[in-house]
Amino acid sequence: MEIRDAILADLPAIVEIYNSTVPSRMVTADPEPISVESRRDWFHEHDPQSRPLWVAQIDREIAGWFSFEPFRKKPAYHATAEVSVYVSESHRRKGIGRRLLQEGIRCAPEFGLKTLTAGAFAHNGPSLKLFEEFGFERWAYYPRVAELDGIERDLVVMGLRLGELALDLRAAPAG
Numbered sequence: 001m002e003i004r005d006a007i008l009a010d011l012p013a014i015v016e017i018y019n020s021t022v023p024s025r026m027v028t029a030d031p032e033p034i035s036v037e038s039r040r041d042w043f044h045e046h047d048p049q050s051r052p053l054w055v056a057q058i059d060r061e062i063a064g065w066f067s068f069e070p071f072r073k074k075p076a077y078h079a080t081a082e083v084s085v086y087v088s089e090s091h092r093r094k095g096i097g098r099r100l101l102q103e104g105i106r107c108a109p110e111f112g113l114k115t116l117t118a119g120a121f122a123h124n125g126p127s128l129k130l131f132e133e134f135g136f137e138r139w140a141y142y143p144r145v146a147e148l149d150g151i152e153r154d155l156v157v158m159g160l161r162l163g164e165l166a167l168d169l170r171a172a173p174a175g
Contacts, residue, residue, distance in 0.1 A: 001056055001063065001096065002056070002057045003054050003055070003056050003057075003066075003099070003103050004054065004057065005048045005053070005054060005055075006043070006046070006052075006053040006054060006055045008043065010062055010065075011039060011040070011043050012036050013061075013062035013088075014039070014055065014062065014065050014086075015034060015036045015039055016088075017065060017088045018034065018039075018086055019033035019034060020088065020089050021086065025148045025149060025151075025153075026123060026124045027120075027121070029146050029148070031148055031149070046068075049111070050068075050111050050112070051067075051068040051070065051081060051111065052068060052111070053065065053066075053067045053068075054066045054067070054100065054103070054104075056087075056091075056096050056099065061088075062088070063087065063088050063090075063091040064085070064087035064088060064091060064097060064100055065085075065100070066084065066085050066100040066103070066104050067083065067084045068081040068104065068113070069082040069083070069084065071115075071117055078112065079113055079114040079115060080113065080114070080115040080117065081111070081113050081115075081116055081117070082116075082117045083101070083104055083116050083117070083118050084118070085097045085100050085101050085104075085118075085127075085130070097130055098130060101130065104116070105134060105162065108162055113162065114161065114162055114163075115159060115160065115161055115162065116136070116159070117139070117157060117158065117160075118131050118136060118159075119155055119156070119157050120155070120156050121146070121154065121155060121156070122141070122153070122154035122155065122156050123153065123154075128156060128158070131158045132158075134160065136158035136159060136160045137158065137160070138157070138158060139157050139158060139159040140155075140156070140157035141154065141155075141156055141157075142154060142155040142156075142157070
């Protein structure tokens with residue numbers, strides 16, 4: 001598996017992976033699939049030097065993706081980013097999400113980051129477990145803030161202060 005910066009030609013695969021999560025109502029707050037065109041601006045907002053968008057590629061196939069997003073648009077939040085991890089249906093439960101998250105944590109200090117956040121629906125046990133395994137803690141709980149198919153859903157915001165953990169991961173061999 002190779003983790004690399006995403007290029008525009010990867011955007012259809014990124015959107016396809018994202019859209020594959022819509023029917024489950026566990027991962028994304030979008031009730032309908034999105035279009036490639038609707039994600040072009042989002043794609044171009046990622047800067048490989050500060051807030052990259054990565055893809056995990058296996059044998060020329062995009063198996064997953066990882067993004068660093070601005071936590072807030074205000075300058076005081078410059079050292080905090082929200083992270084997202086998505087894996088294609090055919091590659092789930094093979095450690096790809098874990099590897100992407102590990103690489104994100106390991107590289108975050110290179111982008112001037114000290115804190116990472118992630119949001120997940122409270123009923124999305126696999127995502128919450130993944131983040132908890134990497135030391136993310138539950139920092140906020142927003143009851144019934146999303147509604148999908150008439151069902152109100154809770155949002156859990158997870159957070160991680162990098163410090164020693166990022167240093168440990170930087171020293172660990174990649175792979």
